[in-house]
Amino acid sequence: MWALRAAVRRAPWLSTLGLRCPAPRAPPPPHPARLLAAASAGHGGLGDPDGLGSRHRGRASRPGEDEEDEEDEEDEEEELLRSEPLLPAGTQRVCLVHPDVKWGPGKPQLTTAEWQVAEAAALVHTLDGWSVVQTVVVPTKTPHKKLIFGRGSLERLTERIRASPEITSVFLNVERMASPTKKELEAAWAVEVFDRFTIVLHIFRCNARTKEAKLQVALAEIPLLRSNLKHNVTRLDRKVGASRYIMGSGESFLQVQQRLLKEKEMKIRRALEQLRGKRVLLRKQRTRREFPVVSVLGYTNSGKTSLIRALTEDPAAQPRDQLFATLDVTAHGAWLPSRVPVLYMDTVGFLSQLPHSLIQSFSATLEDVAHADVLMHVRDISHPESEQQKATVLSTLRGLRLPAQLLDSMLEVHNKVDLVPGYSTAEPGALAVSARLGLGLRELEASLDATVMEATGRRVLTLRVPLAGPQLSWLHREATVQDVTVQQEAGAALVTVVISSVAYAKFRKLFPE
Numbered sequence: 363m364w365a366l367r368a369a370v371r372r373a374p375w376l377s378t379l380g381l382r383c384p385a386p387r388a389p390p391p392p393h394p395a396r397l398l399a400a401a402s403a404g405h406g407g408l409g410d411p412d413g414l415g416s417r418h419r420g421r422a423s424r425p426g427e428d429e430e431d432e433e434d435e436e437d438e439e440e441e442l443l444r445s446e447p448l449l450p451a452g453t454q455r456v457c458l459v460h461p462d463v464k465w466g467p468g469k470p471q472l473t474t475a476e477w478q479v480a481e482a483a484a485l486v487h488t489l490d491g492w493s494v495v496q497t498v499v500v501p502t503k504t505p506h507k508k509l510i511f512g513r514g515s516l517e518r519l520t521e522r523i524r525a526s527p528e529i530t531s532v533f534l535n536v537e538r539m540a541s542p543t544k545k546e547l548e549a550a551w552a553v554e555v556f557d558r559f560t561i562v563l564h565i566f567r568c569n570a571r572t573k574e575a576k577l578q579v580a581l582a583e584i585p586l587l588r589s590n591l592k593h594n595v596t597r598l599d600r601k602v603g604a605s606r607y608i609m610g611s612g613e614s615f616l617q618v619q620q621r622l623l624k625e626k627e628m629k630i631r632r633a634l635e636q637l638r639g640k641r642v643l644l645r646k647q648r649t650r651r652e653f654p655v656v657s658v659l660g661y662t663n664s665g666k667t668s669l670i671r672a673l674t675e676d677p678a679a680q681p682r683d684q685l686f687a688t689l690d691v692t693a694h695g696a697w698l699p700s701r702v703p704v705l706y707m708d709t710v711g712f713l714s715q716l717p718h719s720l721i722q723s724f725s726a727t728l729e730d731v732a733h734a735d736v737l738m739h740v741r742d743i744s745h746p747e748s749e750q751q752k753a754t755v756l757s758t759l760r761g762l763r764l765p766a767q768l769l770d771s772m773l774e775v776h777n778k779v780d781l782v783p784g785y786s787t788a789e790p791g792a793l794a795v796s797a798r799l800g801l802g803l804r805e806l807e808a809s810l811d812a813t814v815m816e817a818t819g820r821r822v823l824t825l826r827v828p829l830a831g832p833q834l835s836w837l838h839r840e841a842t843v844q845d846v847t848v849q850q851e852a853g854a855a856l857v858t859v860v861i862s863s864v865a866y867a868k869f870r871k872l873f874p875e
């Protein structure tokens with residue numbers, strides 16, 4: 363597996379586009395290395411990530427101009443990514459307040475308050491130095507009202523929080539809290555109050571590594587900034603009684619701030635659009651090179667990164683016991699048992715009630731999922747809410763409007779079986795594995811092999827070719843050679859290859875029987 367990774371590392375198109383590449387540990391064996399080396403040798407501009415030969419093709423540049431442009435771009439990018447902290451620094455002892463909606467349309471389906479609380483607590487524990495010191499589940503019939511709870515419940519809750527000096531902040535487990543609600547609850551409880559959106563956004567901010575992920579998080583923040591802005595400016599106006607208009611401009615302070623925010627949003631979108639262009643090119647290059655792509659997806663913390671690491675032995679795949687450890691789509695190379703090289707794409711994990719603007723801003727990243735040849739859905743089978751997690755993943759995938767064929771051929775992997783003694787699955791086609799202990803991986807690879815072959819129209823053929831002709835090297839270049847038996851007297855060789863239907867048609871055209 364390492365050899366392919368070594369070759370992947372050398373291909374500049376991968377590293378330039380933010381795909382993490384591991385260090386090689388040993389010299390590569392012949393075939394896949396040659397395949398990828400050919401890919402990085404410059405045919406079709408693989409070493410040229412934007413496919414244009416140069417960032418500024420088409421215009422002459424004076425000495426130093428490129429560097430100046432780059433510096434300007436960096437400054438602008440820094441400006442776009444500059445943001446106020448979402449959460450206070452340092453230790454926080456949190457009171458987790460969960461509004462339990464028992465009736466009506468707001469009542470959550472398929473889950474229980476107990477598990478929603480467990481998931482909220484896991485989000486808090488993901489934050490450095492944060493812990494949950496109290497958990498309160500408060501029934502409510504009015505989750506959409508300004509103060510979320512009925513008067514009596516709110517009074518009891520307020521008393522409890524005020525009587526607990528160890529509490530330094532409250533995590534109110536609602537998707538979004540309007541600014542006036544936040545202010546009023548903070549005034550009543552005398553501590554800061556955070557919603558799910560802010561907590562998840564903060565985790566995303568901390569875990570975003572690449573430029574694209576950072577910009578996506580910045581975009582997801584815009585609605586929060588917008589609602590805070592309105593509230594803060596109105597309060598400021600009221601407090602200082604200042605003129606609402608900026609001298610001579612005819613624009614109020616609020617309008618100026620709103621305009622600036624709009625401009626920021628446009629710039630982020632533009633920057634993302636540019637990166638997206640590169641992503642499309644990368645995809646085209648991958649298709650041209652015919653690397654089958656397997657997108658690995660699933661609920662957050664289900665073990666996607668661990669499984670990729672187990673399949674590829676790639677140390678760049680870094681699993682962590684954390685929600686949303688992976689935010690950037692990364693590619694990791696390996697071989698299938700048929701010796702076909704494959705790229706595993708590690709993706710962002712899913713979560714129930716993930717704030718909508720976050721899903722939207724990450725939709726470009728998730729597009730990679732749609733352009734895979736095969737999907738692999740990794741489930742944490744030891745999790746008590748495994749079924750609900752599966753339902754969340756499937757409904758998010760439906761929202762991505764993936765090709766039906768891709769969804770139908772999705773492989774379901776039941777991970778963490780080491781935590782469920784005697785586990786066996788009744789689900790047809792599902793494979794039980796333990797990424798941690800390496801159980802079931804050979805069966806999984808065999809199944810992936812068959813699925814990739816089917817999905818990419820590849821098949822195994824044994825072809826007879828003359829030893830003196832160019833056929834053998836052509837097959838080495840364009841297909842996966844599994845075996846060569848030389849028939850010296852006949853001056854020929856029997857070559858067993860895995861070949862796509864497109865490549866086979868080309869072969870026949872070039873070398874008719």
Ligand SMILES: Nc1nc2c(ncn2[C@@H]2O[C@H](COP(=O)(O)OP(=O)(O)OP(=O)(O)O)[C@@H](O)[C@H]2O)c(=O)[nH]1
Nearest residue numbers: 663664665666667668682683686687688711797798
């Ligand atoms: N016991 C056990 N733990 C596992 C197994 N696979 C993964 N884990 C643990 O589960 C946790 C999450 O693993 P990751 O691979 O980071 O999960 P992920 O799905 O990539 O998570 P996100 O990137 O946050 O969405 C880590 O602590 C892993 O060590 C397994 O087969 N058995």
Ligand SMILES: [Mg+2]
Nearest residue numbers: 666667687688
């Ligand atoms: Mg991960």
